[in-house]
Amino acid sequence: MMITVKFIFHVAFRWDAEGPFKPLHALNPTRLAFIRSTLCHHFRKDPDSARPFEGLKFIDVGCGGGILSEPLARMGATVTGIDAVDKNIKIARLHAESDPATSSIEYLCTTAENLVDEQRQFDAVLALEVIEHVADPAEFCKSLAALTVPSGATVISTVNRTMRAYATAIVAAEYILHWV
Incomplete structure (x- = not known):
């Protein structure tokens, strides 16, 4: 029975590059290239290494x-996704299980603040389209800084804080098109 339930869940919630999150899937290669270059x-x-984030x-x-978590794991990072x-x-867990290169990702239903309370720290802290x-x-932002080791890196991205960006990204994308 568990296999059947898992299969149904997977079919219903699989990643779909042509589905409601199509804009995010389209943007991801550009974001990854920037993150890889910047963090390398x-x-x-070595940015030309297959696994530059090993260790x-x-x-x-x-x-x-x-x-975002899965490609970072494929590039060698030990990844926690929250x-x-x-x-x-x-x-995220279900999708990561399908690939040995991503099955070790630690996915947690929690907040950055909770991990600060646990005194967890990371070499790189990424918060894309969250703030x-x-x-x-x-x-x-204070929580993200507290999660970052000394000499580590924090990467934050967000939409512009203009009325046009708000209307496009928040109202249209989230409430009308239900992309997020």
Whole structure:
């Protein structure tokens, strides 16, 4: 019975590059190239290496279904993905299990603040398109800083804080098109 349930769950919630998260899937290669280049430079790693992040611990804050966590793991990082939404973590775990290169990702339904309380730290802390969803961005940034080891790196991205960007990214993408 467990296999059947797992299969149905997988079919219903698999990654679909042509589905509602199509814009995120389309953007991901560009984001990954920037992250790879920037972090290889920061950590003095060979950007041409297949696994340049070997030996480094990364956290993907607001990981969703793991679209960023998985490529980071394939590049050699030890990855923890966190999200406050349990459904996202279940989807991420299920997808990661299908590939031995990503099955070791630690997915947790928690917050950055909880991990700070646990005194967890990472070489690189990534929070992409998350800060616009938190109640207190300044406190959130303090938590990200606390999760970052000395000489580590923190990467944050968000949409522009203009009315046009808000209308496009938040209202249209999230509430009308239900992309997020």
